[in-house]
Amino acid sequence: xxxxxxxxxxxxxxxxxxxxxxxxxxxxxxxxxxxxxxxxxxxxxxxxxxxxxxxxxxxxxxxxxxxxxxxxxxxxxxxxxxxxxxxxxxxxxxxxxxxxxxxxxxxxxxxxxxxxxxxxxxxxxxxxxxxxxxxxxxxxxxxxxxxxxxxxxxxxxxxxxxxxxxxxxxxxxxxxxxxxxxxxxxxxxxxxxxxxxxxxxxxxxxxxxxxxxxxxxxxxxxxxxxxxxxxxxxxxxxxxxxxxxxxxxxxxxxxxxxxxxxxxxxxxxxxxxxxxxxxxxxxxxxxxxxxxxxxxxxxxxxxxxxxxxxxxxxxxxxxxxxxxxxxxxxxxxxxxxxxxxxxxxxxxxxxxxxxxxxxxxxxxxxxxxxxxxxxxxxxxxxxxxxxxxxxxxxxxxxxxxxxxxxxxxxxxxxxxxxxxxxxxxxxxxxxxxxxxxxxxxxxxxxxxxxxxxxxxxxxxxxxxxxxxxxxxxxxxxxxxxxxxxxxxxxxxxxxxxxxxxxxxxxxxxxxxxxxxxxxxxxxxxxxxxxxxxxxxxxxxxxxxxxxxxxxxxxxxxxxxxxxxxxxx
Amino acid sequence: xxxxxxxxxxxxxxxxxxxxxxxxxxxxxxxxxxxxxxxxxxxxxxxxxxxxxxxxxxxxxxxxxxxxxxxxxxxxxxxxxxxxxxxxxxxxxxxxxxxxxxxxxxxxxxxxxxxxxxxxxxxxxxxxxxxxxxxxxxxxxxxxxxxxxxxxxxxxxxxxxxxxxxxxxxxxxxxxxxxxxxxxxxxxxxxxxxxxxxxxxxxxxxxxxxxxxxxxxxxxxxxxxxxxxxxxxxxxxxxxxxxxxxxxxxxxxxxxxxxxxxxxxxxxxxxxxxxxxxxxxxxxxxxxxxxxxxxxxxxxxxxxxxxxxxxxxxxxxxxxxxxxxxxxxxxxxxxxxxxxxxxxxxxxxxxxxxxxxxxxxxxxxxxx
Numbered sequence: 001x002x003x004x005x006x007x008x009x010x011x012x013x014x015x016x017x018x019x020x021x022x023x024x025x026x027x028x029x030x031x032x033x034x035x036x037x038x039x040x041x042x043x044x045x046x047x048x049x050x051x052x053x054x055x056x057x058x059x060x061x062x063x064x065x066x067x068x069x070x071x072x073x074x075x076x077x078x079x080x081x082x083x084x085x086x087x088x089x090x091x092x093x094x095x096x097x098x099x100x101x102x103x104x105x106x107x108x109x110x111x112x113x114x115x116x117x118x119x120x121x122x123x124x125x126x127x128x129x130x131x132x133x134x135x136x137x138x139x140x141x142x143x144x145x146x147x148x149x150x151x152x153x154x155x156x157x158x159x160x161x162x163x164x165x166x167x168x169x170x171x172x173x174x175x176x177x178x179x180x181x182x183x184x185x186x187x188x189x190x191x192x193x194x195x196x197x198x199x200x201x202x203x204x205x206x207x208x209x210x211x212x213x214x215x216x217x218x219x220x221x222x223x224x225x226x227x228x229x230x231x232x233x234x235x236x237x238x239x240x241x242x243x244x245x246x247x248x249x250x251x252x253x254x255x256x257x258x259x260x261x262x263x264x265x266x267x268x269x270x271x272x273x274x275x276x277x278x279x280x281x282x283x284x285x286x287x288x289x290x291x292x293x294x295x296x297x298x299x300x301x302x303x304x305x306x307x308x309x310x311x312x313x314x315x316x317x318x319x320x321x322x323x324x325x326x327x328x329x330x331x332x333x334x335x336x337x338x339x340x341x342x343x344x345x346x347x348x349x350x351x352x353x354x355x356x357x358x359x360x361x362x363x364x365x366x367x368x369x370x371x372x373x374x375x376x377x378x379x380x381x382x383x384x385x386x387x388x389x390x391x392x393x394x395x396x397x398x399x400x401x402x403x404x405x406x407x408x409x410x411x412x413x414x415x416x417x418x419x420x421x422x423x424x425x426x427x428x429x430x431x432x433x434x435x436x437x438x439x440x441x442x443x444x445x446x447x448x449x450x451x452x453x454x455x456x457x458x459x460x461x462x463x464x465x466x467x468x469x470x471x472x473x474x475x476x477x478x479x480x481x482x483x484x485x486x487x488x489x490x491x492x493x494x495x496x497x498x499x500x501x502x503x504x505x506x507x508x509x510x511x512x513x514x515x516x517x518x519x520x521x522x523x524x525x526x527x528x529x530x531x532x533x534x535x536x537x538x539x540x541x542x543x544x545x546x547x548x549x550x551x552x553x554x555x556x557x558x559x560x561x562x563x564x565x566x567x568x
Numbered sequence: 569x570x571x572x573x574x575x576x577x578x579x580x581x582x583x584x585x586x587x588x589x590x591x592x593x594x595x596x597x598x599x600x601x602x603x604x605x606x607x608x609x610x611x612x613x614x615x616x617x618x619x620x621x622x623x624x625x626x627x628x629x630x631x632x633x634x635x636x637x638x639x640x641x642x643x644x645x646x647x648x649x650x651x652x653x654x655x656x657x658x659x660x661x662x663x664x665x666x667x668x669x670x671x672x673x674x675x676x677x678x679x680x681x682x683x684x685x686x687x688x689x690x691x692x693x694x695x696x697x698x699x700x701x702x703x704x705x706x707x708x709x710x711x712x713x714x715x716x717x718x719x720x721x722x723x724x725x726x727x728x729x730x731x732x733x734x735x736x737x738x739x740x741x742x743x744x745x746x747x748x749x750x751x752x753x754x755x756x757x758x759x760x761x762x763x764x765x766x767x768x769x770x771x772x773x774x775x776x777x778x779x780x781x782x783x784x785x786x787x788x789x790x791x792x793x794x795x796x797x798x799x800x801x802x803x804x805x806x807x808x809x810x811x812x813x814x815x816x817x818x819x820x821x822x823x824x825x826x827x828x829x830x831x832x833x834x835x836x837x838x839x840x841x842x843x844x845x846x847x848x849x850x851x852x853x854x855x856x857x858x859x860x861x862x863x864x865x866x867x868x869x870x871x872x873x874x875x876x877x878x879x880x881x882x883x884x885x886x887x888x889x890x891x892x893x894x895x896x897x898x899x900x901x902x903x904x905x906x907x908x909x910x911x912x913x914x915x916x917x918x919x920x921x922x923x924x925x926x927x928x929x930x931x932x933x934x935x936x
Contacts, residue, residue, distance in 0.1 A: 002747050003866050003878060006885075007859065013889045014855045018848060020896045024806045025844040032806025036820060217800070 048197030051224035158186025197224030225458030235262030306513030309424025358487030369422020374405030588909030624924020805839030812843030
């Protein structure tokens with residue numbers, strides 16, 4: 001009997017619950033949904049500290065520092081005169097200057113204006129202590145990416161900047177937030193996922209003025225992972241100094257495992273400029289400059305290799321036994337094909353193979369090229385990795401172009417094309433990293449390794465320096481080619497005599513490549529040092545640099561300086 | 569009719585446990601504060617629990633009459649023991665370790681008290697005297713003794729401090745007295761007395777308990793402190809709207825903004841992620857379970873089992889109502905778990921005991 005009252009009471013309570021749910025979820029649901037996601041509750045990101053990028057000796061190439069900015073909220077300022085006098089006193093800058101910055105950047109009365117960026121910690125503390133006396137004054141701490149070496153290595157490191165609209169769309173699903181920073185180009189982009197860590201957030205309720213009312217919750221940020229690269233900060237600096245005012249590339253790679261010790265593309269840019277709002281003008285200039293300072297010529301620039309291509313042509317000839325070291329051709333300074341004249345740099349006279357390669361005699365290689373035919377040269381070019389990505393762990397690598405001898409796009413293959421190809425001209429285009437890798441493959445007796453920059457991510461060793469291909473070449477052929485490469489440096493008349501050093505064994509090949517139009521030639525020198533402490537292969541490339549002699553001179557400086565700093 | 573009820577009970581119990589596991593998986597899926605371990609523990613425990621209910625439903629309900637006082641005595645003893653051997657967690661001394669398991673005697677007290685009071689009222693039928701309702705012996709045996717039986721564990725639990733369970737124990741007393749047939753006038757007078765004693769009671773509360781009660785009246789009194797939970801919980805449930813934000817997609821839950829979301833506030837997770845539809849389904853399951861249990865109890869003629877069954881159903885219903893009312897902001901936060909769904913071994917185990925008993929009633933109905 002009494003259970004009936006239970007039933008009634010319980011039923012009543014459950015009806016109340018259902019109504020309660022209906023009220024909260026349906027009637028007020030929109031309001032709470034809004035509270036939950038939009039205006040009133042805002043998730044203020046607490047940025048995780050981006051991982052550092054270190055060189056092989058632990059020197060920081062990219063670091064994350066705390067930066068202090070000074071902000072003024074216009075509508076809250078009470079005594080403008082006093083505030084600006086105080087700021088001028090603390091910041092040690094003219095009052096009018098600060099006021100000018102303030103007026104220029106002011107957008108609306110409620111929007112905070114950044115009047116000074118990245119001030120010293122001491123000054124920030126002084127301002128913070130006096131904040132209460134000056135309503136509207138804010139000191140904001142943010143983490144800032146800092147590149148201690150500035151322009152040296154900018155391309156290989158990349159930079160960090162706010163995401164562009166296009167990227168916001170693309171990466172939305174991966175948990176990137178629109179106002180977040182992201183790595184652009186170089187290591188910063190390629191390893192962004194590892195470097196960035198997981199952003200945390202404060203859940204705050206804000207009022208209609210966008211001011212924080214209270215903190216409702218927080219999620220702690222977890223920092224990104226440090227990267228240890230194979231770079232050597234010293235090599236980067238030496239190379240950067242040598243390329244100052246030049247246009248071109250220096251790549252220094254370990255002969256043993258394809259680790260990049262240094263990679264410089266010039267002209268360069270200062271990645272620090274992307275870290276602050278103040279340098280927006282300089283940033284804009286980077287994007288419009290006709291010299292394209294943001295462009296990493298080492299992996300993206302595609303140029304004719306010129307005489308450097310004579311190395312694979314030599315190997316093709318010797319390996320197929322179509323020529324031998326004793327094959328001799330006479331150089332009269334030019335080669336006539338029909339009514340076209342193909343020139344050589346000098347009148348070399350009779351040349352055997354070693355001389356031909358050492359003196360980089362065009363006429364010699366015209367003859368070799370005609371004997372081999374374009375198909376074989378194309379095959380060997382591809383064998384040594386030209387026309388394909390080296391798969392170095394950097395973004396936006398280009399793969400160059402090896403012309404297809406069985407049919408060009410616009411016309412039929414002619415004998416002239418064969419002559420051009422045999423000395424690395426014509427439609428053949430390569431990137432400096434490809435050529436470096438090609439020379440490294442020969443120096444390693446045919447073992448081709450994937451070049452790489454990043455050795456460890458966090459505490460995980462990366463599976464790097466992978467063997468990509470082994471080209472089986474008879475030791476005799478290798479020795480004969482290497483003798484030619486040695487001759488180029490060691491012979492009195494060798495094209496790379498400028499690189500000759502008493503204390504370092506250098507082998508290499510020059511290249512002077514005709515560029516399109518009437519501009520100066522591109523200058524190449526590709527070389528390697530097989531018996532130094534750190535065995536290296538290196539590439540010096542000067543865009544429109546004139547004679548290859550210029551590249552040789554810089555190569556010599558590079559080696560000398562590296563020796564002086566006991567890297568070699 | 570009745571065999572169907574048994575099936576209905578089994579179905580709803582399994583459904584509720586299933587929903588609970590899904591919600592718990594979501595509550596523990598994201599991060600460090602509530603680990604996945606929580607889900608797996610509950611999963612294992614649910615499986616064991618269902619088997620246990622099955623076996624318990626084969627234990628003759630009349631046996632409980634014999635052991636009622638012993639169980640009660642042991643449980644009160646354990647409550648005292650807590651003050652000596654118990655350990656602190658979450659700011660309260662509620663747990664005790666027995667045979668390597670830590671559990672909360674206060675949870676079991678709910679069941680023990682129901683048994684003890686059921687036996688008491690079976691042995692001492694309340695006098696329904698029309699001529700002299702205020703006669704001394706009637707009040708003594710109808711009220712004072714059973715109230716003391718309740719007050720002792722209630723006080724011990726309250727001191728732990730565990731306000732929620734203390735309130736439930738009081739509710740048990742009231743429900744049992746009512747079911748046993750104590751005169752309505754007596755009960756009314758007793759309640760009036762309690763209301764009068766409220767200010768006194770208020771002073772006994774810990775300051776955080778006072779805060780919670782004040783916050784219930786106005787959550788914005790202290791939005792970062794005591795009001796935080798209820799604000800977050802209401803935002804979570806409300807933002808679920810009709811169809812919810814989707815399993816594993818509730819931001820309140822997944823971003824850690826809901827505290828205690830695997831225990832007392834698990835229903836917020838359901839409300840946020842499954843919306844009104846899901847919430848109503850879960851609430852309906854509870855309602856069906858409670859009503860079908862009540863139908864079974866109704867048909868039990870034996871006094872003790874009838875009383876105990878009624879007490880069990882009532883306390884179960886009360887927990888569900890208070891818990892959901894609490895996360896909806898309809899009643900103050902007093903720390904009561906949602907049966908079968910909230911994470912917690914002791915609270916789950918008590919549900920198993922209770923429904924083992926009820927299902928046994930369903931089996932034996934024909935005898936009477």
